Amino acid sequence: MKKTVFAMLLVLTATSFAAAQIRVNPTGVNVNSQNPTTVFLTFGPIPAGYVPAEAIWCGELIPAPPPAIGNQCRPDTIFGSLPARLNLSQASGNGGFTDIMGIPASVVRRAYQAAVDGADSGFFYVRRFVSTAGQPDQFVAVTCRMTGGGARVPFALTDVQIKTASKEPILFLKTGESLPEIVAEIRYNGTGRLKGRWELVKPGEAPPADRDLLTEATLPLELRGTQKRYSEVGRFNHFLPPIGKFTLKFEEPAGRLAIAQGQYILLLRIEATDDKESDSNLGAVGVGSGIVHSGAVASFPMPVLKFFVGGEGPTAAVSSTETSLSPNQEITVDPGRPLVFSWSAPANAAVSRLEVFDEAGAITLSAILLPPISSYRAPAWFVSKYQRKKLSWRIVSFDETGAEIIRPGQ
Numbered sequence: 001m002k003k004t005v006f007a008m009l010l011v012l013t014a015t016s017f018a019a020a021q022i023r024v025n026p027t028g029v030n031v032n033s034q035n036p037t038t039v040f041l042t043f044g045p046i047p048a049g050y051v052p053a054e055a056i057w058c059g060e061l062i063p064a065p066p067p068a069i070g071n072q073c074r075p076d077t078i079f080g081s082l083p084a085r086l087n088l089s090q091a092s093g094n095g096g097f098t099d100i101m102g103i104p105a106s107v108v109r110r111a112y113q114a115a116v117d118g119a120d121s122g123f124f125y126v127r128r129f130v131s132t133a134g135q136p137d138q139f140v141a142v143t144c145r146m147t148g149g150g151a152r153v154p155f156a157l158t159d160v161q162i163k164t165a166s167k168e169p170i171l172f173l174k175t176g177e178s179l180p181e182i183v184a185e186i187r188y189n190g191t192g193r194l195k196g197r198w199e200l201v202k203p204g205e206a207p208p209a210d211r212d213l214l215t216e217a218t219l220p221l222e223l224r225g226t227q228k229r230y231s232e233v234g235r236f237n238h239f240l241p242p243i244g245k246f247t248l249k250f251e252e253p254a255g256r257l258a259i260a261q262g263q264y265i266l267l268l269r270i271e272a273t274d275d276k277e278s279d280s281n282l283g284a285v286g287v288g289s290g291i292v293h294s295g296a297v298a299s300f301p302m303p304v305l306k307f308f309v310g311g312e313g314p315t316a317a318v319s320s321t322e323t324s325l326s327p328n329q330e331i332t333v334d335p336g337r338p339l340v341f342s343w344s345a346p347a348n349a350a351v352s353r354l355e356v357f358d359e360a361g362a363i364t365l366s367a368i369l370l371p372p373i374s375s376y377r378a379p380a381w382f383v384s385k386y387q388r389k390k391l392s393w394r395i396v397s398f399d400e401t402g403a404e405i406i407r408p409g410q
Helices: 002-019 105-116 380-385
Strands: 023-025 028-032 037-044 050-058 061-063 071-073 078-081 090-092 096-103 122-131 138-147 156-164 170-173 182-189 192-201 231-240 245-249 262-270 304-309 330-332 340-343 351-357 363-369 375-377 390-398 404-406
Touching (some): 028 037, 037 138, 050 096, 071 138
Parallel strands (some): 028 138, 170 304
Antiparallel strands (some): 023 037, 037 096, 050 122, 182 245, 192 231, 390 404
């Protein structure tokens, strides 16, 4: 009798675990055998108390030791783990979990070499989920099939760089001056439609957060459309054939860019598009209904281009090699007084950068200031954090070409 009851309990326990087993969609994807690949994955349903742990790529799977559920990586076939910088996973609505599987080039090389040496041409991505309530670990695997990176690979951006004709990372313009030629050099997998817009952050507007710079397809479905919006200054819609490279040119609209002096940030915003190879079925994992289209997914935020609009440009005067500073370059922060930095910038300075250092030489505070501003009041939180600490500071000035003019105190 006791054995029968015990057996029934084991069956019920196994059944409850099976019912709560986490699934993933898609379960298998084609990946580029020579370059990085990024895929949008949906896990679910995530039982209460479970949280994601590490994610690993490997060549072979073995059953996880009881009472763990699923298949784990065979230890001697591990190719690598998901780097923290590429981990954009987050909880999604209805008990789901969105994972951006960004396969680094190092993992691809190891998988390809293993295939050359006689191993199977496919490999696996295994995400482990652990319970905070003492329930068994769960391992969920996705099959990665190596291909040439063409049309049957999910349409994903693998690298984006914004470049200018002058090759300067920061531009300095006179009031009313047009921008130089600006292009975005894009590398990608698969094939699909690249849709999006250029946006402009104007002086005084809050800059975008890291989440605002992700492509729309990188976000869970319920968060799409919630990124901070700025002034739209251009749109684009291009079909990208499966050749892996594309140059997107920014077309400056006539008379639409603001003339006010200050710092501007040009943003590249990529919208999600339909792509069969990037589809994730919510119903297949029990976290909703419908398909999540994730064409143009990326495992990194889009780059930005900063530029400064100043006055009418530098005067003919030659800059001085000395700049007066107040307070002295070596200071001790007084908690009872405001901390105000002031200086006299050279005549041909188009922009100045304030830098404050701690005793170890690490930058604790920095600010970009445009003429005629020649002072800066440190925020209250900074004074509170560094009260009675010894700091040093300097002003670095640049001309309109971006070349450094002087470095006081060096």
